[in-house]
Amino acid sequence: MNKSIMYLVYFTLYTLMLLWFGKSGFKKTNNIRDFFVAENSLGLAASVFTFTATWFSSASMQGLTGTLFAYGYSAVLYSVIGWFFGAALLVVMADKLKYYDILTVPEYFKYRYDSKYMQALGGLVIVLSYIFYIIIQIRGFGIVMSELLDIHYSISIFLVYLFIVYTTFGGLYSVAKTDGLNFVLILIGTVFATFMILKDVGGITLMHKKAAIIATKPFPNFPYKTIEGGLLDPFANGLQPPMIMITAFFGWGLGLASNPQYALRIISAKNKKVSIKMICLSVFILSIIYVNIFIIGIGSRVLAPTVENISSVDEIFPYIINNVIYSKLSGLILISIAAAAISTANSQLLILASGFSYDIYKNLINPEIDEEKFLNLNRLLIFIAGTISLIMSIKPPSSLLVFGAYIWGIFSVTFLIPLYGGLYWKKATKEGAIYSFVGGALTMILFYLINKYKYLSLDISINRMIHPAFPGFLASLILFYVISKITYKKESDLK
Numbered sequence: 185m186n187k188s189i190m191y192l193v194y195f196t197l198y199t200l201m202l203l204w205f206g207k208s209g210f211k212k213t214n215n216i217r218d219f220f221v222a223e224n225s226l227g228l229a230a231s232v233f234t235f236t237a238t239w240f241s242s243a244s245m246q247g248l249t250g251t252l253f254a255y256g257y258s259a260v261l262y263s264v265i266g267w268f269f270g271a272a273l274l275v276v277m278a279d280k281l282k283y284y285d286i287l288t289v290p291e292y293f294k295y296r297y298d299s300k301y302m303q304a305l306g307g308l309v310i311v312l313s314y315i316f317y318i319i320i321q322i323r324g325f326g327i328v329m330s331e332l333l334d335i336h337y338s339i340s341i342f343l344v345y346l347f348i349v350y351t352t353f354g355g356l357y358s359v360a361k362t363d364g365l366n367f368v369l370i371l372i373g374t375v376f377a378t379f380m381i382l383k384d385v386g387g388i389t390l391m392h393k394k395a396a397i398i399a400t401k402p403f404p405n406f407p408y409k410t411i412e413g414g415l416l417d418p419f420a421n422g423l424q425p426p427m428i429m430i431t432a433f434f435g436w437g438l439g440l441a442s443n444p445q446y447a448l449r450i451i452s453a454k455n456k457k458v459s460i461k462m463i464c465l466s467v468f469i470l471s472i473i474y475v476n477i478f479i480i481g482i483g484s485r486v487l488a489p490t491v492e493n494i495s496s497v498d499e500i501f502p503y504i505i506n507n508v509i510y511s512k513l514s515g516l517i518l519i520s521i522a523a524a525a526i527s528t529a530n531s532q533l534l535i536l537a538s539g540f541s542y543d544i545y546k547n548l549i550n551p552e553i554d555e556e557k558f559l560n561l562n563r564l565l566i567f568i569a570g571t572i573s574l575i576m577s578i579k580p581p582s583s584l585l586v587f588g589a590y591i592w593g594i595f596s597v598t599f600l601i602p603l604y605g606g607l608y609w610k611k612a613t614k615e616g617a618i619y620s621f622v623g624g625a626l627t628m629i630l631f632y633l634i635n636k637y638k639y640l641s642l643d644i645s646i647n648r649m650i651h652p653a654f655p656g657f658l659a660s661l662i663l664f665y666v667i668s669k670i671t672y673k674k675e676s677d678l679k
Contacts, residue, residue: 187510191332194515198369202347202526205361209354215555219355219562220287220538221452230360231462234531235449236469237363239267240370241528242324242498244477245521247584250497252481254402256395256415258424259481263585264474266437271467273441273604274450275460280607281447282456288535289444289451289599290543296606297614300547305621307543309598310444311569314536317591318573321348321529323580324498325522331502332518338578344522345574348529352537352566356452359530366527371469373520374476377501380509381483388479392416394486402500403491415482427649432589435653439592442600444535445528484508498584537565590632593653597624600657601664609668616668624660628652 213219226234243263251259286292290306293299322341329340351362385391399412414421419429440446453459484504494503505517541562546553553561581587601624602617631652 188334190512191515191518194519195329195332198519198522199347201365202351202362205365206351206354206358208361209351209356209358212357213355213559216542216558216562217287218357219559220534220542221448222356222360224452225454226360226449226452226458227454228458228461228465230364231449231453231458232466232469233367234356234360234363234452235446235462235466237367237370237523237527238445238449238531239466239470239528240367240473240524241588242321242521242525243584243588244474245370245374245524246324246327246498246501247320247586247588248474249477249481249484250500251583251585252478253485253500254406254410254497255420255424256410256417256482256485257478258418258420258429259585260478261418261429262424262432263436263589266433266435267440268467268471269433270437270440271463273438274446274463277441277447277604277607278450278456278459278463281450282453282459286451288538288542289447289603290539292606293602293617294547296612297602297617299614299618302602302614302617302621303547304544305618306599307539307547309594309625310539310543311536313591313594314532314539315569315573315576317588318348318529318532318536318570319577319580320584320588320591321525321532322573322577324584325525325529326577326580327499328502328518328521328525331506332515332522341574341577344525344529345570347526348533349567349570351526352530352533352570353563356448356534359534360452362530363527366523369516369520369523370527371473373517373523374473374480376513377505377509377517378476378479378483380511380513381480381487381504384509385483385486391479391483391486395482398485398489400489402485402489402497403494405495415485425649428651431651431654434596434657435589435593435651438596438600438657439589439594439653442595442598442603443592444539444595444599445531447603448531448535480504496583533566533570536569537562540565589651589653593628593651593656594625596653597628597656597660601660605664605668611668611672612664613668613671615671616664616666619667620660620664623663624656627659628656631655 217223248259248263284292284295290303293306294303322344325344326337326341329343330337351358395415396413398410398415401409408423411421419426450459453462488508502518502521505514598621601620605612
């Protein structure tokens with residue numbers, strides 16, 4: 185069968201399955217609790233599927249694979265180790281968060297700190313952050329569809345826009361159902377790709393021996409030439425400074441630990457026991473998938489030390505599957521890459537809608553809004569936010585993995601300390617939470633601007649050695665503790 189026809193068959197089958205799985209959510213969704221958290225009813229299997237599929241985004245499937253291809257195993261230190269540490273903290277969160285009857289994470293701030301403005305502030309951060317993060321998923325899908333269907337990038341991203349809007353309209357029930365499909369595809373696709381690459385490179389041992397002697401540019405416009413042995417070095421033999429690798433943990437790792445998309449999976453699980461099992465089992469499954477990703481990234485570089493026809497690390501995986509190790513399974517693997525993008529984007533679009541409709545609009549402006557009108561408002565917001573992300577995706581960021589670390593860093597400098605501090609420290613106060621939230625965000629923005637635009641005539645080489653989420657986290661932590669101690673003492677004295 186012709187390659188184009190075969191790819192079209194894979195795409196058509198995936199589209200039909202996605203439509204079929206997505207439609208069930210419309211029938212089950214009768215109120216806002218159904219829409220946001222699936223009536224807090226998800227069992228272990230459904231929770232694991234939606235948690236894992238939401239976690240494994242284009243940043244993992246394409247960004248991590250391409251960065252492994254370009255820099256080697258240093259990409260694991262930059263991202264995956266921090267992600268898994270963040271997952272451990274989610275267990276700590278689940279132990280306390282399930283006691284609260286909430287529909288969104290910012291609503292917790294309202295109950296814990298007795299501040300509807302704190303809830304609105306959390307909603308605003310969600311709206312702004314997820315609009316930018318959805319760009320990552322749209323870009324990832326666009327790259328894959330360009331390879332799969334041989335169409336222009338701008339047409340490809342319009343396809344994912346339609347997919348994520350449709351699967352989000354049914355609320356979390358629809359998202360969870362389609363996540364089950366996408367999870368299976370991601371697992372199968374990565375395993376198939378791994379076996380194909382290992383077959384061509386001659387096994388894991390030979391793969392590493394060959395990787396150790398590579399000393400080329402991964403692609404022509406890449407800024408650095410790989411130093412011999414660099415692919416196996418934790419800091420890429422100097423190409424990745426240790427401080428940026430370590431402080432990236434405060435973006436990726438702590439950002440994951442406080443990210444609303446994972447906290448929402450805890451809230452939607454039917455009880456605390458299920459939520460904790462969900463996290464543990466999901467991390468185990470993800471560790472297996474990531475081992476496959478490591479092999480795909482390094483093995484692809486062994487098979488193609490320099491790729492002439494690409495311009496970014498995010499294009500590596502689809503290119504290798506379509507051109508270097510093409511087989512009858514290539515279409516399925518490309519669909520699995522697309523599935524990673526959709527499974528994260530629809531979840532984030534749903535939370536984004538709640539950030540505005542529930543945490544801002546209903547919280548501050550119209551608390552008595554009719555249930556049906558409120559559901560329709562959320563669907564309108566999904567359409568609007570998806571459209572904005574689509575337009576912004578026309579000129580996307582150059583690296584999905586690096587861009588994602590900045591977005592997740594926003595949550596580590598805003599949500600993390602007020603959330604965990606509120607759950608585990610009785611003396612935490614509203615004032616401490618607000619100062620922590622705002623001060624952490626402003627500090628991270630300041631350091632980001634210093635890095636990007638060389639403000640204040642500081643040495644740019646020094647600034648690029650520290651991820652801006654690190655000073656933002658420190659500011660957030662210090663402000664939370666100091667302001668809470670001061671204000672708690674004043675409140676105690678007044679009593």
